[in-house]
Amino acid sequence: MNFYHSDNPASKCSVCVLGQFCLPVGITASDISKIDTLVKERVHLKKGESLYRHGDPLSSVYSVRFGTLKTEYALEDxxxxxxxxxxxxxxxxxxxxxEGQYQSEAIAVEESEVCIIRYEAFEDLARQIPALQQQFHRILSRELTQDQRHLLSLGTMRAEERLAAFLLNLSQRLAARGYLNHEFDLPMSRVEIASYLGIQIETVSRMLSRFAESGLVQIKQRHIKLIDVDGLYELAGIPNPERARILKKIP
Amino acid sequence: MNFYHSDNPASKCSVCVLGQFCLPVGITASDISKIDTLVKERVHLKKGESLYRHGDPLSSVYSVRFGTLKTEYALEDxxxxxxxxxxxxxxxxxxxxxEGQYQSEAIAVEESEVCIIRYEAFEDLARQIPALQQQFHRILSRELTQDQRHLLSLGTMRAEERLAAFLLNLSQRLAARGYLNHEFDLPMSRVEIASYLGIQIETVSRMLSRFAESGLVQIKQRHIKLIDVDGLYELAGIPNPERARILKKIP
DNA sequence: CGTTGCATTGACTGAGATCAATAACTGTGG
DNA sequence: CCACAGTTATTGATCTCAGTCAATGCAACG
Known part of the structure; x- marks a missing residue:
């Protein structure tokens, strides 16, 4: 783990290209400068390094600057x-x-960097800037929704559907960040995908091969190209949000 | 759905026996009176009635007064x-x-009553009372942890383990509320348990019968008596928090 | 160019799903 | 109070998806 301390403008939240994600909308110039003072440090993580571990006391929350992290939750056994x-x-x-201590472990899946947001200072500031407080609540709430969607996937979907939904979700999130969304490199290994989806690595492999056979995707190792996005959506059992649906179900 | 409006003292948060759960600890008397003004209405729900549905605009959050509710999340298909x-x-x-609208549907599993907490007013008040804001963040965060534990259950545990963990979790939560925790009535049906655990109703039934055969529990319909709590914990693959563990693993 | 880690593919197995029948309870109305 | 319908739960028989075990393939790297 590599810490940075910086006052140089390029590290300011207000100029970060990710502002759309981690900054609240509709705040004043003076609010922005306050928020900038909040994030002074960053951490650089090499692949496999932990940002925090289960049981570590909470001091900060973190905003991913680049790279990808996974959070793992462990059972006592x-x-x-x-x-x-x-x-x-x-x-x-x-x-x-x-509980004042992290319940999960956060590990870099690839080389990554995160901004450190001191939690106490953040909470104070949120009280002063209503828009920031609201945004924080929205973030927490969306996190809940995200987990609930994941629950639904593990509880009701078959392996094939889970994997299709996973690829599409990743694609959507990449698109929202302005990346190519129909062709990208998976930052995580098959083992990590399998664990996330609650299936075995062999099943991930088989399903990916099957997708490729069916002409839904092209795969070369971790590089993936979505060919038939509609087909994937259909397979996942969810409608394609990329095309506005004019048709309604006629019972 | 049955609405109540009430200024009578018995409906105040500050005297509600549930205060330990929904009120922040360490607040002043004047804060308490402000919080009391927040919750003026309650809703009475009969079994099967919905409190809110997916897509309804968010106006309030709710605190369960008595009874049990389930939240359901639906896939588009x-x-x-x-x-x-x-x-x-x-x-x-x-x-x-x-998103400003509920993502799930909340339904009463048995006759229940909830307190209505107008969300906007609550957010304003939370800004004024730091302890309330902190408590709210803790509640949101614990909700996340709860869902993550659930994810782990659906992703890695076998049916038997999921059911054992479910019974123990319920028992713990009842104990925290001062109820009998080793003998209680399940408020929910087998169908609802199965759905929650991501398994089929027949499997729930079979596993319960198996638990009874093994002398772990006694079951008569929805009435359940935990006989061998340690055995259940072992089966679930989690340590028993009810007995302080002095022993350490010797490698 | 062997070694090491990661991914794919095949053969077999098993936990739990599905289908089906029965049993037990709940509530209703006569 | 009983009869009946309707729901909810249990149990059995069979099937299937995905897990497990095992062998092979493929890259990256010292």
């Missing part, structure tokens, strides 16, 4: 699962607020 | 799953904050 993958602009460490 | 059961003192509706 040693079994563990990847709970989430976190892309640039997303906030992690929120599960530490409840 | 009609599949749906019970995401959580909510006991007295727990807050529901938080998933509505992110």
């Amino acid at each position: 040693g079994r563990q699962q990847v709970i989430g993958f976190h892309l640039p602009g997303e906030i992690i460490g929120l599960d530490g607020i409840g | 009609g599949r749906q799953q019970v995401i959580g059961f909510h006991l007295p003192g727990e807050i529901i509706g938080l998933d509505g904050i992110g």
